[in-house]
Amino acid sequence: MQTNFTIATQGPGFYEFTDEVARWTRGDGVVTLFVRHTSASLLIQENADPDVQADLMAYLNRIAPPADDPSMSYLRHTLEGPDDMPAHIKAALLPVSLQIPVRDGRLLLGRWQGIYLVEHRRRPHHRDVAAHFMAG
Numbered sequence: 001m002q003t004n005f006t007i008a009t010q011g012p013g014f015y016e017f018t019d020e021v022a023r024w025t026r027g028d029g030v031v032t033l034f035v036r037h038t039s040a041s042l043l044i045q046e047n048a049d050p051d052v053q054a055d056l057m058a059y060l061n062r063i064a065p066p067a068d069d070p071s072m073s074y075l076r077h078t079l080e081g082p083d084d085m086p087a088h089i090k091a092a093l094l095p096v097s098l099q100i101p102v103r104d105g106r107l108l109l110g111r112w113q114g115i116y117l118v119e120h121r122r123r124p125h126h127r128d129v130a131a132h133f134m135a136g
Contacts, residue, residue, distance in 0.1 A: 001026075001132070001133040001135075002130070002131065002132050002133070003024055003131050004128055004129065004130055004131065005017055005020055005021070005033075005128070005129040005131060006126050006127070006128055006129075007117045007126070007127045007129065008124065008125075008126055008127075009040075009117070009119035009121075009124055009125045009126075009127060010124050011119065011121070011122050011123065011124065012057060012061075012083075012119055012120060012121070012122065013053070013057065013118075013119055014043070014045070014053040014056070014057070014116040014117075014118055014119075015116060015117045015118075015119060015127075016047055016114045016115065016116050017115055017117060017129070018047065018107070018109070018114040018115045021033070021100075021107065021115055021131065022106070022107050024131065024133070025102045025105055025106075025107060025133055026105050026133070026135075027102070027104070027105060027135050028102060028103050028104065028135065028136055029101075029102050029133055029134050029135040029136040030099055030100065030101055030102065030133070030134050030136065031099070031100050031102055031107070031131060031132070031133045031134075032097060032098070032099050032132045032133075032134070033097060033098045033099075033100075033115070033129050033130070033131050034096065034097040034129065034130045034131075034132075035096050035097070035117060035127060035128070035129050036127075036128045036129070036130055037091075037125075037127055037128070038088055038091055039084065039087035039088055039090075039091055039120050039121050040087075040091060040096075040117060040118060040119055040120055040121075040125070041090065041091050041094035041095060041096055041118040041120070042094070042095055042096060042097065042098050042115070042116065042117060042129065043094055043095065043098075043115075043118050044098060044100070044109065044113050044114070044115055044116070045113070045114065045116055046112045046113065046114070047112060047113065047114030047116075048112045053116075060090050060093075060094075060120075063089070063090070063093070064086035064087075064089040064090050065086060066082040066083055066086055067081075067082040067083075067084070067085055067086060068082040069082075072085075072086065081122070083120070083121055083122045084121070086120070087121050088120075090118075090120045091120060094118060098115065100115070102133070117129060
């Protein structure tokens, strides 16, 4: 079984789509998710306290600030804007694919875990996440 999830983003942040994936899965098996972009990531992370996402985003921005920050003067890939190459760096550090076991049609996530698309670019996008469910 395969499908595609499209997640609309409004700039940098964590966009949870756990419920969409959960509605799609059936039976027992493994769902694999793959983001089809080089400036966004996927992450399983806490979904109970939004401060977790805010702190993670702040940390990522410290690791890779915009290209117009003096600490990033070494970057060469800047034609697509000051957020583009830092977005590629963040996507290189975070996963772009996830595998989640499924039992009786239920994602076997922990109590506070959610599935997120992590947007690294400033402007809105429609991000595609390919999904494959392998029954087992």
